[in-house]
Amino acid sequence: MAISSVDKYARQKSLEILREKFALVAKRILEGKKPVLVMPKRVLSNTIYDMNKKLLLLGPEMKRRSLLDVNEARKFMQTLLMASIIYEALVNDEYPTIRDLYYRGKHTISYRDISGKLHHENTWDEQRESDAVIRDIEVFLGVLREEMLILSKEKGKVVGNLIIKSGDDVIDLSRMGHGAYAIEPTPDLIEFKDIDAEFVLVVEKDAVFQQLHRYGFWKKYKAILITSAGQPDRATRRFVRRLSEELKLPIYILTDADPYGWYIYSVFKIGSITLSYESERLATPNAKFIGVSMTDIFGEEEAAKNINKLASIFGKEIKEVISKPKKKAYLSEKERRNYIIKAKKKDVERAVELIGYDVADKLIRNPEIKKYIRQKKLGVSGYPWFRTPEWIKEISIFFSKLAKLEIEAMASKGLKFLADTYIPTKIETGDWID
Amino acid sequence: MGVMSAAAPAERYRAISPAEFFYKYREIAGFSNPARALYQAVREFVENALDATDSHGILPNIKIIIEKADENREFYRVTVEDNGIGLPPHVVPEAFGRVLFSSKYILRQTRGMFGLGAKVAILYGQMTTGRPVEVITSQPNLRRIYYFKLRIDINKNEPIIIERGSWRKNRDWHGTIVSMTLEGDWSRAKQRIKDYILRTAVVTPYANIVFMTPDGEIYYYERVIDKLPRPPKEVKPHPYGVDLELMKRIRDGGSFSTVKEMLMKSFQGIGKVTASSLLEIAGISPDLSPKSLSDRQLLELVNAMKNYKRFRAPTSEALSPLGEEVIKAGLKRIYEPEFVEAVTRKPSAYQGHPFIVEVGIAFGGKVPLSSDKYPTLLRYANKIPLLYDEGSDVSTAVVKEDISWDQYLVKLPAPIIVLVHICSTKVPFKGVGKESIADVKEIRNEIKLAIQEVARRLRVYLSKKLKEEEKKKRVVSLAKYVPEIVRALTIILGDGQGVKAELLEEKLVEIVSLRTGIPKDEVHNVVKSVEIGV
Ligand SMILES: Nc1ncnc2c1ncn2[C@@H]1O[C@H](COP(=O)(O)OP(=O)(O)O)[C@@H](O)[C@H]1O
Ligand SMILES: [Mg+2]
Numbered sequence: 001m002a003i004s005s006v007d008k009y010a011r012q013k014s015l016e017i018l019r020e021k022f023a024l025v026a027k028r029i030l031e032g033k034k035p036v037l038v039m040p041k042r043v044l045s046n047t048i049y050d051m052n053k054k055l056l057l058l059g060p061e062m063k064r065r066s067l068l069d070v071n072e073a074r075k076f077m078q079t080l081l082m083a084s085i086i087y088e089a090l091v092n093d094e095y096p097t098i099r100d101l102y103y104r105g106k107h108t109i110s111y112r113d114i115s116g117k118l119h120h121e122n123t124w125d126e127q128r129e130s131d132a133v134i135r136d137i138e139v140f141l142g143v144l145r146e147e148m149l150i151l152s153k154e155k156g157k158v159v160g161n162l163i164i165k166s167g168d169d170v171i172d173l174s175r176m177g178h179g180a181y182a183i184e185p186t187p188d189l190i191e192f193k194d195i196d197a198e199f200v201l202v203v204e205k206d207a208v209f210q211q212l213h214r215y216g217f218w219k220k221y222k223a224i225l226i227t228s229a230g231q232p233d234r235a236t237r238r239f240v241r242r243l244s245e246e247l248k249l250p251i252y253i254l255t256d257a258d259p260y261g262w263y264i265y266s267v268f269k270i271g272s273i274t275l276s277y278e279s280e281r282l283a284t285p286n287a288k289f290i291g292v293s294m295t296d297i298f299g300e301e302e303a304a305k306n307i308n309k310l311a312s313i314f315g316k317e318i319k320e321v322i323s324k325p326k327k328k329a330y331l332s333e334k335e336r337r338n339y340i341i342k343a344k345k346k347d348v349e350r351a352v353e354l355i356g357y358d359v360a361d362k363l364i365r366n367p368e369i370k371k372y373i374r375q376k377k378l379g380v381s382g383y384p385w386f387r388t389p390e391w392i393k394e395i396s397i398f399f400s401k402l403a404k405l406e407i408e409a410m411a412s413k414g415l416k417f418l419a420d421t422y423i424p425t426k427i428e429t430g431d432w433i434d
Numbered sequence: 435m436g437v438m439s440a441a442a443p444a445e446r447y448r449a450i451s452p453a454e455f456f457y458k459y460r461e462i463a464g465f466s467n468p469a470r471a472l473y474q475a476v477r478e479f480v481e482n483a484l485d486a487t488d489s490h491g492i493l494p495n496i497k498i499i500i501e502k503a504d505e506n507r508e509f510y511r512v513t514v515e516d517n518g519i520g521l522p523p524h525v526v527p528e529a530f531g532r533v534l535f536s537s538k539y540i541l542r543q544t545r546g547m548f549g550l551g552a553k554v555a556i557l558y559g560q561m562t563t564g565r566p567v568e569v570i571t572s573q574p575n576l577r578r579i580y581y582f583k584l585r586i587d588i589n590k591n592e593p594i595i596i597e598r599g600s601w602r603k604n605r606d607w608h609g610t611i612v613s614m615t616l617e618g619d620w621s622r623a624k625q626r627i628k629d630y631i632l633r634t635a636v637v638t639p640y641a642n643i644v645f646m647t648p649d650g651e652i653y654y655y656e657r658v659i660d661k662l663p664r665p666p667k668e669v670k671p672h673p674y675g676v677d678l679e680l681m682k683r684i685r686d687g688g689s690f691s692t693v694k695e696m697l698m699k700s701f702q703g704i705g706k707v708t709a710s711s712l713l714e715i716a717g718i719s720p721d722l723s724p725k726s727l728s729d730r731q732l733l734e735l736v737n738a739m740k741n742y743k744r745f746r747a748p749t750s751e752a753l754s755p756l757g758e759e760v761i762k763a764g765l766k767r768i769y770e771p772e773f774v775e776a777v778t779r780k781p782s783a784y785q786g787h788p789f790i791v792e793v794g795i796a797f798g799g800k801v802p803l804s805s806d807k808y809p810t811l812l813r814y815a816n817k818i819p820l821l822y823d824e825g826s827d828v829s830t831a832v833v834k835e836d837i838s839w840d841q842y843l844v845k846l847p848a849p850i851i852v853l854v855h856i857c858s859t860k861v862p863f864k865g866v867g868k869e870s871i872a873d874v875k876e877i878r879n880e881i882k883l884a885i886q887e888v889a890r891r892l893r894v895y896l897s898k899k900l901k902e903e904e905k906k907k908r909v910v911s912l913a914k915y916v917p918e919i920v921r922a923l924t925i926i927l928g929d930g931q932g933v934k935a936e937l938l939e940e941k942l943v944e945i946v947s948l949r950t951g952i953p954k955d956e957v958h959n960v961v962k963s964v965e966i967g968v
Binding site: 019023026030032033035068070076081083087088108109112121 | 918919
């Protein structure tokens with residue numbers, strides 16, 4: 001098998017960093033000093049929303065993982081074990097998946113306690129444990145797993161007028177038939193050869209992606225069509241980011257009108273909490289939320305009804321965004337009755353986490369839900385990147401209506417409506433949230 | 435109704451001798467069946483042997499032999515030898531042949547005190563086997579050793595000398611050897627007797643004790659300490675403990691010219707002033723001759739003494755506590771515990787009787803596991819082990835009800851023994867069995883305070899130990915990862931390129947040892963025990 005030169009270079013670089021970092025660990029030990037691994041803390045409290053860059057970033061807090069700390073010793077061992085497995089895979093020109101790494105490192109350590117009793121302990125039990133260790137190694141080395149040629153399951157798909165080079169093959173993404181190109185786990189090794197597109201449309205739902213693909217949406221509107229098939233993986237996010245940054249294409253994100261959809265959008269745009277150390281590489285600050293928005297369903301008058309309640313929290317400025325309702329709903333009263341779904345308690349909880357308890361408490365009218373949320377979420381402050389006038393407007397409708405809607409509903413109204421009316425209109429009129 | 439029939443048989447009256455009495459009612463003295471009798475006989479002679487040694491400042495050497503004495507019948511010969519003060523030869527027949535003859539009818543703490551034990555055993559042996567008792571004895575200052583073969587005339591309560599003899603001492607021996615044969619039941623008495631001797635050995639670390647059984651076993655408890663408990667002193671009675679009988683005995687026993695003199699010379703804590711005020715209260719002229727006092731007057735005097743509030747507490751000089759050192763040495767000798775502590779409380783008194791409580795606690799080592807209700811109890815009264823009726827003893831009540839053991843970090847069941855010794859000129863036994871002590875408020879309180887004091891020291895020890903164990907556990911939880919870490923580092927850095935696996939391991943062991951304070955070889959042992967699977 002011929003190994004691409006790009007891979008080779010990545011391997012060499014990762015190996016060097018690995019050796020260098022762990023040589024320091026060994027040196028400390030040989031000097032009789034406490035064995036420690038110093039790395040940034042990967043926790044919510046050390047995740048910072050950078051207002052200027054509009055990115056979720058890893059904060060400055062460092063943790064010292066010491067072998068001499070009873071609570072950290074196991075993790076210390078796991079980190080070294082994982083590092084050695086990754087090292088061997090790099091040296092042997094392998095492409096392990098995170099599941100492979102889990103299996104390769106899983107074995108028992110047998111030992112006797114002071115009284116001589118024999119004990120057995122697994123190096124790790126579930127893959128969740130080894131995955132966490134991989135993330136620790138990424139932050140400890142400052143090297144991403146893709147750069148260490150570690151693969152994960154492919155999830156994202158893409159079609160459009162785009163020619164790429166992957167490995168040593170050149171692929172034309174406009175000639176995929178009814179299928180699509182699966183975005184590879186190491187998107188940085190892709191080379192963009194040729195492009196003829198004006199924007200990128202990322203669809204949360206795989207089914208809607210397929211419908212638009214067969215409808216010929218991307219040909220008609222010169223789009224690159226992508227789906228993340230739910231929560232986006234790292235590869236899809238990195239690929240979208242590269243389209244935005246290197247090809248300067250506008251990115252539009254289409255999700256369900258519910259808290260999960262909104263969060264997916266925010267992951268694309270600013271990063272995720274668990275992988276905040278990668279935001280700089282994975283986030284696409286220019287991504288725009290094109291829909292489906294609550295005002296598309298209910299019209300802007302609905303938001304205007306909440307204006308005084310919101311002003312009591314956010315002050316007068318909010319009025320400017322909400323006060324003059326211009327836009328009519330895309331759905332008729334009857335369609336709404338057919339398509340919208342009652343929000344579940346879990347949806348409401350999730351929405352509170354995004355926007356904060358104060359907004360929910362002001363706007364929820366249903367006394368039962370209101371009480372429930374008080375018990376569960378009192379004091380939750382919400383994420384700063386959602387506490388913007390546009391999102392407040394959006395989510396306030398969700399609270400007052402306690403309703404959500406899936407993109408499929410728009411397609412049910414007619415695929416033609418979705419492809420030829422809804423999406424183009426939204427793009428043309430600039431009707432999105434940025 | 436008619437007149438009572440004149441044909442009623444005439445009652446016949448006669449007095450029986452003390453010997454006959456105890457012969458008939460031997461179960462009162464513990465000789466109710468062959469098993470019990472064998473056990474009781476051993477006890478009586480061992481206690482006499484100890485009384486003849488440790489109470490007189492002699493480090494005891496005691497030998498107990500039980501042997502089968504008849505091919506066909508369950509006859510056992512019990513021989514107990516001591517190196518005590520011996521007996522003057524003219525006293526021997528009386529001491530072993532007349533019931534209620536004793537040298538211990540004085541106010542002083544001894545094991546025996548009724549002049550009964552040896553004789554009831556001898557009577558029992560005589561009745562069941564017909565064989566006489568043999569006594570060999572010599573006192574330290576005598577040049578000869580005396581030998582007697584005796585029998586008891588039950589009707590007359592008198593010794594019958596069957597044989598006697600003496601020979602010159604050619605070595606410096608003193609002591610007594612008593613040998614007698616009785617019908618017994620060794621297999622049923624075995625456990626009791628062994629227990630009794632073991633428990634005796636616990637409180638006599640200053641004694642060499644040899645015990646040979648009919649099964650051919652030999653138990654040897656070697657002396658581990660040369661210190662004897664303080665010997666008891668004979669003291670005058672305390673006025674609170676007096677009664678009419680005692681008062682009469684005192685009057686008849688001495689020649690006092692006045693009552694006042696009698697009071698001042700016969701009791702503790704009565705001087706001129708107190709004597710005068712007592713007599714005034716009783717309405718007796720101080721110059722009267724004691725012999726002229728009527729019983730009524732004596733009773734007035736007794737009552738005046740009992741109600742008088744200002745006596746000093748009774749002296750404890752008559753008591754012979756074991757002492758902390760002896761208790762610790764004794765517990766160590768038998769149980770080799772990891773922790774042992776003891777305390778001797780200050781003397782205290784109940785109803786005019788002085789008493790001292792001592793407590794020892796042994797933990798770990800060869801100490802057997804206790805029940806899950808309370809620690810194993812070793813009870814003693816005046817140095818005699820109490821083996822039965824534990825449930826009704828005051829010490830049992832204290833360890834069960836007054837002490838919460840978990841407060842002292844003792845998680846029952848645990849390898850823990852609590853030794854409680856109560857010494858007094860009058861131990862408040864419960865019932866005739868003399869195997870348990872009554873729940874007297876003052877005594878219970880002293881036992882509680884004593885146990886608490888020692889248990890507090892145990893807690894200090896256990897909490898230290900716990901911390902130590904925690905530390906060791908911690909070391910294991912670090913050291914077990916060393917081999918995996920060394921392996922990983924050598925893979926990444928390459929064994930050849932200056933990073934030696936052995937050196938890394940050595941250094942890691944050193945670091946772990948240094949930072950936890952656990953010796954290097956212990957850390958090494960854990961590391962060496964590790965096996966990495968595939
Ligand atoms: N081994 C012995 N050594 C010295 N004196 C002894 C020994 N055994 C018994 N005696 C004397 O014999 C007396 C009677 O003993 P015993 O019948 O057991 O009654 P008690 O022990 O209650 O006084 C004792 O008081 C003691 O003076
Ligand atoms: Mg006796």
